[in-house]
Amino acid sequence: MIAVGDPLPGLRIESVSPEKMRQLAAVLRDPNPIHLDPAAVARLGLGDRVINQGPANLAYIINMLRAAFPASSLLQLDARFLANVFGGDAVEAGGRITFVTTETEGTRVGCETWLNVDGRGPAVTANAVLLLGGRS
Amino acid sequence: MAGEQPPQVAGTRLPGGEYRISSAENRALCEALLTEPAADGRAHEIYSYIATQSGMGVTVDGLLAICEFDAADGPMLGSSNSRFHSTLMTEVTYRVSGTILALTRKQSRKLGVMDVLEYRLTLESESGEPVLEVTNTWILPRRNLT
Numbered sequence: 074m075i076a077v078g079d080p081l082p083g084l085r086i087e088s089v090s091p092e093k094m095r096q097l098a099a100v101l102r103d104p105n106p107i108h109l110d111p112a113a114v115a116r117l118g119l120g121d122r123v124i125n126q127g128p129a130n131l132a133y134i135i136n137m138l139r140a141a142f143p144a145s146s147l148l149q150l151d152a153r154f155l156a157n158v159f160g161g162d163a164v165e166a167g168g169r170i171t172f173v174t175t176e177t178e179g180t181r182v183g184c185e186t187w188l189n190v191d192g193r194g195p196a197v198t199a200n201a202v203l204l205l206g207g208r209s
Numbered sequence: 210m211a212g213e214q215p216p217q218v219a220g221t222r223l224p225g226g227e228y229r230i231s232s233a234e235n236r237a238l239c240e241a242l243l244t245e246p247a248a249d250g251r252a253h254e255i256y257s258y259i260a261t262q263s264g265m266g267v268t269v270d271g272l273l274a275i276c277e278f279d280a281a282d283g284p285m286l287g288s289s290n291s292r293f294h295s296t297l298m299t300e301v302t303y304r305v306s307g308t309i310l311a312l313t314r315k316q317s318r319k320l321g322v323m324d325v326l327e328y329r330l331t332l333e334s335e336s337g338e339p340v341l342e343v344t345n346t347w348i349l350p351r352r353n354l355t
Contacts, residue, residue, distance in 0.1 A: 086243065096241040100234060101259060117283060127286045132242045132255040139244070139254075147254050151290040 081168040081184060084137035091123050091160040101126065111160075122159040130158050130197045134186045137166035138201055142182065145203040152199035156190070163191040171200075179206040215312045215324045216277045223307035223328070224266025230256055232299045252299050257291040261330035261343045264305030276312055276326055278349045287325065287346040294339045303332045303340060310344070314351075322354040 094108045106113035107124045115121050131152050138147070158164055168186030175181075181204055188197040230252045239246040239253055246253070252260075262269065270280040278284065307330040317323050325346055332341040 093241045093243070096237065100238045100241060102263070128255050128258045129242060131258070131289070132244075132253065135254050136242065136244045146296055147291075147293055149290075149292055150254070150257070151288070153288045154286045 075170055075173055075182065077170055077172060079170045081137060081141045081170070081186070083165050083167040084133060084140060085163070085165045086133065087163050089125050089158055089160055089162045089164060094123055094125055094129070094160065097126055097129055101128070119157065120159060122161060125158040125160070125162075127154050127197075130154070130164075130188050131199065133164065133166045134168075134188055134197060134199050134201075137168065138184065138186065138203065141168075142203050142205060145182075145205045147201065148181070148204050149202040150199055151201075152197055154197055156193065156196045158188070158190055158196045162193075164196070165189050165191075168201075179204045181205075213314075215314045216275075218275055218309050218312050221275060221309040223272070223309070223330075225304070225306040226264045226266040227302055228260040228264035228305055228332075229302045230260060230297065230299045235299045250298050250300065252297040254291075254293070254297065256297050257293065257332075257341055257343055258289055258345075260297070260303060261305055261307070261332055261341070262345075264303070264332075265307045265330055266305070272328070273326075273347070273349065275309070276324065276349060278324070278326075278351075282352055283350060285348040285350075287348045288344075289346075290344045292342045294341060297332075297341065302335055304335065306331050306333075317350075320348070320350045322351040324349040324351060 098108050166188050168184045171185050172183040184201045186199045187195045190196050235252050236246045273280050310327040313325045327346045329344045333339050
């Protein structure tokens with residue numbers, strides 16, 4: 074039984090991997106050097122470590138939601154990108170339930186979610202709506 | 210370069226195109242994102258962003274150029290709002306279309322003069338059934354105007 078206010082199990086990544094950024098850049102065909110080369114980040118005055126792709130940060134939240142609700146479909150996802158995540162950062166995706174409604178197609182669950190960087194706060198926040206037991 | 214008003218680009222239709230999420234690409238993406246691919250052919254939901262961006266028929270740099278903005282000036286993804294009408298699947302070809310909704314000039318205490326670019330991308334099946342709608346915003350700092 075789920076209820077409004079329930080926390081979602083957190084998903085923690087102890088160290089965001091520059092190698093995974095490189096793999097993702099290849100998949101996304103995204104040659105932006107800020108994901109690959111610390112010197113490029115430094116030239117822009119943004120720090121001295123590579124910067125994780127924004128969609129990857131949002132994907133960690135999606136992974137957390139998939140783990141919390143394995144038999145669900147995502148209906149809505151409204152994300153705000155607030156800060157960068159750097160190579161080597163420790164991050165944790167988390168959330169809590171904001172509404173639960175029962176409809177003919179299944180149970181709709183609303184969640185507020187976030188990706189927090191240790192010591193710096195949220196990098197991404199997102200409101201999600203999922204359908205449990207509905208469409209395949 | 211932009212003057213006091215941003216370029217009038219609202220209503221500009223993007224070329225659009227097609228996007229097909231291969232099983233192999235989905236698997237590689239899931240590995241990079243530290244998760245397992247679904248066993249039933251569903252694609253990772255982050256493809257809501259990736260498939261629309263990749264299939265919109267213009268690169269992000271090209272989209273920013275329409276707004277008379279140089280990508281080297283440090284654009285920032287501000288938000289991405291997705292509405293899923295059906296489940297994104299691998300090995301299915303989707304059609305992508307897009308429209309610029311607004312380019313709005315603002316004054317930021319942190320960034321100075323900046324423009325907020327808002328555009329909508331849609332994904333539909335080859336038979337025309339709606340699959341997904343995404344509205345993204347980018348923050349474009351107009352450093353030369355600050």
